[in-house]
Amino acid sequence: MPNPPAFASQFEFTPDNSAVVIALAGKMDPEAVQELHPQIQEVYRAGVRRFVFDLSGLEYAGSLGLRLMVGLQNQVKGHGTVTLCKPNDAVRKMLEMTKLLTVLPLFASRGEALEAAKS
Numbered sequence: 290m291p292n293p294p295a296f297a298s299q300f301e302f303t304p305d306n307s308a309v310v311i312a313l314a315g316k317m318d319p320e321a322v323q324e325l326h327p328q329i330q331e332v333y334r335a336g337v338r339r340f341v342f343d344l345s346g347l348e349y350a351g352s353l354g355l356r357l358m359v360g361l362q363n364q365v366k367g368h369g370t371v372t373l374c375k376p377n378d379a380v381r382k383m384l385e386m387t388k389l390l391t392v393l394p395l396f397a398s399r400g401e402a403l404e405a406a407k408s
Contacts, residue, residue, distance in 0.1 A: 296321035297346075300332065308339035308406055310399055314346030317354035326357055333361075338369025339406040343399055345375035350383060359392055370394075374402040 296315040302308070309332055315321070329340070340361060344350075362371040374396045376384060384390050396402040 298325055308403055309337050310341045310343055312343040316349040318351050319353050322353040322357050338365045340371045341402040341406055342373050343375055344373055344380055347380050350380055355389055362393060370406045372396060372402040372406050374399050
């Protein structure tokens with residue numbers, strides 16, 4: 290049986306294309322960020338300003354991965370938002386320890402994160 294990829298991302302747009310849920314899985318290391326950043330910027334250039342990161346499949350997020358999310362929040366500030374949902378305990382502890390939850394709101398479900406992204 291083949292090993293699962295070290296990192297994977299899946300972009301799911303809302304029916305009106307006003308928001309995107311980005312489901313992350315595996316380990317968000319520097320190589321993963323290098324792959325993910327241009328994809329996010331392409332979505333941003335297409336006009337999307339509401340981003341939800343579903344962290345349920347994420348095992349690890351390095352400092353560059355966290356910086357990518359904070360940087361995106363700064364990029365959309367005043368015109369959109371970035372929200373997070375469903376991290377595992379290890380990722381949640383890292384978010385708490387780095388105080389990123391003061392900048393990036395965390396929700397229990399995708400639905401709640403999407404609803405919060407609307408306001």
